[in-house]
Each structure stands twice: as structure tokens, then as C-alpha cells.
Amino acid sequence: MASIARSSLRVRSVARLPAVRAMSTTRVLRADKPFFPEEPSGPKVVTAIPGPNNKKAAAELNEVFDVRSMNMLADYTKSVGNYIADLDGNVLLDVYAQIASIPVGYNNPHLLKAAASPQMANSLINRPALGNFPSADWASILNTGILKVAPKGLDQVFTAMAGSDANETAYKAAFMYYRQRERGGPEVEFSEEEIASTMNNQSPGSPQLSIMSFRSAFHGRLFGSLSTTRSKPIHKLDIPSFDWPQAPFPQLKYPLEEHAQENAAEEQRCLQEVERLIKEFHNPVAAVVVEPIQSEGGDNHASPAFFNGLREITKRHNVLFIVDEVQTGVGATGKFWAHDHWNLQTPPDIVTFSKKAQTAGYYYGNPALRPNKPYRQFNTWMGDPSRALIFRAIIEEIERLKLVENTAITGDYLYAGLERLSQQYPEHFQNLRGKGQGTFIAWDTPNRDEILVKAKSFGINIGGSGASAVRLRPMLIFQKHHADILLENLEKIIKQ
């Protein structure tokens, strides 16, 4: 138990790391240099959390802004790399990273440079309404950024502002595509009846079509996306919703190796139900939307065979296959896109993204997914070039430091450490999942919420998902020495 054997190691300075390396059984990997030498050498906890300054600032904020969902109030001027600082001098190793949305570290120097560029200043103060007045450099910003990392087979993008927005616009594209096919093609005009009925929210102009999602899925909290979200009632209560179907998502048993047959049967059962719903649901299914790993809903995984099955069924029934990579995309699973793990024969029809991209939107390949007329998929901003410039800088940083590879390697190292912990403390590390999925790792634990709070006093900022999972969502710059600090403190937290 290499990392646990090092549990006597306290938070230490970078200067002492060589001695640690010499002890390590994974010497080759631990010889990795820190990407950011200016990062703190470890967490620092100097007060109870929240401390007096944080409490005072939170009370002030509460006068004008609802703070009931607040996790911690941060000082971003003092946060560096993987470390988030508060107002009391506490510095925490951040493996939650703004709900999985910081890719290359707080105050990343390359991003700071991009932020200070004349091009950025120009796009910030002259924000274009992209659908009407795109800037002369918009094509180049897209080609050197968002589209440079487009999933295989998809070469077009519709830009948006957040994950929910990306999904909703993708759903709209799916519905328009569905009706266009029914109508007989893009050149066929809308009928008088369609035009009249849509103004009364009636079919055929506003048709009773549906998007299928999965039980415990999360696709956002805006109106349309909310109807596909099935993770927690609190997201949905009081909000009118569409009559759309949900299919069961496989509930796999762990360790996977010990339940291979059972799990394969479970996935088959879910696929059969998907197909049955597509055939029988009263509101025809225009698209199926799925997360590669159900994230907010509890870190639920399924095998590449399941996703290949979904692709096959959707293709056979002419239903679009939308992969929601809002949380899984941009490197966290050790591949740039999580669906790259599946080796699909044909790409998804649409892939949505946000979070670590710091911008949002959906990729597609089929030109028929562009609506047949302008303004059908439109809003004032349609995304934001300054955010697209930041994504471009993020991509450059990912390439410079080989951060997808880093996440795959660090993830394996971290998973191995967690596996050892789960053998030693099986009651605290149940259903460990995410093997081979970079740092996208989770496990179930009793008293999860208590553990998350306690972690702060050990200098670790960590999140949960679903009812009982601890989820790790570190940044792509998370390295083995960070993993050691995390593993060492996780052990302390459960032993306390």
C-alpha cells in the first residue's frame, strides 16, 4: 500500500519531494515535475472552516444574494493551480474544481496571458450578437479552438452559454430535423395549419415529440433540459414539464470483474427497454440523450457495449443520439471526449459540451441538422467569443502539458491508491468506480455529507454526487503528488 504507507508524511514543501520520491514504489511516475512550481506544496488549514473572515463576508453577501447553496467563499486572487484559498488564510487542495469546470488551474499563467490580449479586450467590450454580427475573426477563433478538438466525425458547432443551454438547443435541432424529415425535406414549406397551430401551442405546428433520457440523468435546470433531468426531485418540483419518456440506466454491481455476467444482463435489459420505449411511447422520440457517465445523478457508469448498443438502436430507428459531455468532456476521463472510450462505428449525431470548455455548445456533422431557415436556432449572443478564446487557450495548455495523458496516468495511480484504501476500509469505500476513466472516480460511503464537510478541516475541497457518492473531479493539472496528498488525507478523514 504505497501511498498509505506514506501516511506519516505531513504536508510538505516542494523542496522535500525528492526524499518522498525515493521512497515511492512508483518512482518513474513520481519523478514527474510539478507543472506549476509556484503552487503551494500542500494544503494549509489555519482556522476552523468557515473562519471568522469567511463568516463575516458570507453574512454580508447574504444581505443581497441567496447563500444557502454556498459551499465556501473563495479568494480567487490567492488561489493557485490545484489550490483554492479562502479569506482566512486557509488553502485547500481542490478536487471539486467549481463543479468540474476548472481545467488548467486557478490563475493559470497562459490563461492570464490570453485574458490580457488585445483580441480578448476587443471581444469583451464589443460583445457581438453572433447570429447577426459575427466578428471578422470568429471563423478563425472557432477553427483554432472549439473545432480543433471537435469529436471525430463532427465538424460543425452551434455555440451556447451554458450546459443546459447547449442541451436545449440540441433538442431543438433534433425536433426541427425530425419534422423536416417528416415534411419531406428542407425545401418543403410549412403548411398554413402548422403556422396557425403553433401560435396556440398546438400540433401540428408545435408537435408532441419527445426526447428520451435515463433514470437519474442530469441534463440541466432550464425549462426544456429539466424535462430530461431525472436525478433529484428538488431540481424539478413546481416546474411544468414535457411528457417525455425515461429509460432505466444500468445499475452495475462492483467490482465489475466479479459481476460481469449480471452486469451484461442488466445493460441488455436497459437497452431492450430503450427500444421498447422508442417503438411504443405515445410522443414519438426524436432523440435519446445520455451522459457517458451519469454525473450529478451519482456517478453511474455503463460499459462501451451499452453505448454501442444505444448507438445501434437509435440508428436503426432513425432517432438522434445526443451525447451530453458537459461534465465528462475535455480530458477528465483520460480521453478528450469520454465517448472516445466506446470506439463507436458511427459518431454520435450531436455532442454537447460546457464546464471545462468554459464555453458551451453542441457539435454536429450532418448538415441537415442546420435548420432550414435562419432565426429558428437563434438568440442575442449565441455564445461568447471571449469565452471561446479562453477555451482556445485551455486547449493550448492541454496540448503543451499533455494534460489528457497526464489525467489518464494520474487517474490510474489514484485509482490504484483508492483500491488499496477500499481493501483496507471496505465500509468507507464502497462501489469504487472509474477504473481506466482518468480521474473521473467515485465511491459510495456512509455519512457522505459529513465526510465532505470534515474533508475541509483536512485541507481538501471535495464534492459529492447522487445520494451517497464522493466524486473526484480534480483539474487536468492534478498530478501524482496531489494524489498522494489526497489519499493520505482521505485515510485520515475516515479514521478520525
Ligand SMILES: Cc1ncc(COP(=O)(O)O)c(C=O)c1O
Ligand atoms: C451532464 C450535464 N449536463 C448538463 C449540465 C448543465 O450545465 P449548466 O449547469 O452549465 O447549465 C450539467 C451540470 O452539472 C451536467 O453535469
